[in-house]
Amino acid sequence: MATHTTEPATTDSTSGGFLRAPSILATRPLMGWRTVDILTIAFLGAAFGVAYWAWGQAYVAPSNALSALYAPLSGITAAPWLMAGVVGGLVVRRPGAALMCEVVAALVSMLPGTQWGASTLVAGILQGLGAELAFAVLGYASFRLGAALLAGALSAPFEVVYEWFTYYPDWAWSHKIVYLFIMSAAGAVIAGGLAWLLTRALAAAGALNAFPPGQEHRENRAV
Numbered sequence: 001m002a003t004h005t006t007e008p009a010t011t012d013s014t015s016g017g018f019l020r021a022p023s024i025l026a027t028r029p030l031m032g033w034r035t036v037d038i039l040t041i042a043f044l045g046a047a048f049g050v051a052y053w054a055w056g057q058a059y060v061a062p063s064n065a066l067s068a069l070y071a072p073l074s075g076i077t078a079a080p081w082l083m084a085g086v087v088g089g090l091v092v093r094r095p096g097a098a099l100m101c102e103v104v105a106a107l108v109s110m111l112p113g114t115q116w117g118a119s120t121l122v123a124g125i126l127q128g129l130g131a132e133l134a135f136a137v138l139g140y141a142s143f144r145l146g147a148a149l150l151a152g153a154l155s156a157p158f159e160v161v162y163e164w165f166t167y168y169p170d171w172a173w174s175h176k177i178v179y180l181f182i183m184s185a186a187g188a189v190i191a192g193g194l195a196w197l198l199t200r201a202l203a204a205a206g207a208l209n210a211f212p213p214g215q216e217h218r219e220n221r222a223v
Helices: 035-058 060-069 071-092 097-110 119-137 145-154 157-166 173-204 212-222
Strands: none
Touching: 035 060, 035 071, 035 097, 060 071, 071 097, 071 119, 071 145, 071 157, 071 173, 097 119, 119 145, 119 157, 145 173, 157 173, 173 212
């Protein structure tokens, strides 16, 4: 990965709408990763990894309560684990950022030990690929709320299919399909929505001055 570049971030003004609202983009070329990009993804992933491990200790009670009402509702409590990839993509805005951030989070969450063992890394890869797919579909050109919601939603399907055959092979297909929709919707609202709010909060605090969200915050304040 190259360290690069002096070209300022640009705004894509050719796309519009909820999903394709114009955003300030990463410096070109998109694959020209800077050292600060790599370090920030590592830091964000590590921070989320600690949070993921903590949620792994706390989620059991709410998950069991929801499952007692209707088994597929447990997908709601899985949504927080989808957040790292969305934040990584929103902040760095380069191909691979979402996947890398989610994988780092999964690896860090494994270090203290989890009940899922090595499958935690598998989950991180699948969730990160889903978020990455969302930003790729948008051409790495939109990073507004709609893009965050889409990334949160698409973080779920690969993971859900994996869980169908790993954790819930005895479920009826009706339960499996409903679980897919519930986890995708929860991913959009919880992972996508909270990731977007967190990114804005970090930008407002001055923590993302070297990234497009920081520039967007400064430009919005100047208006």
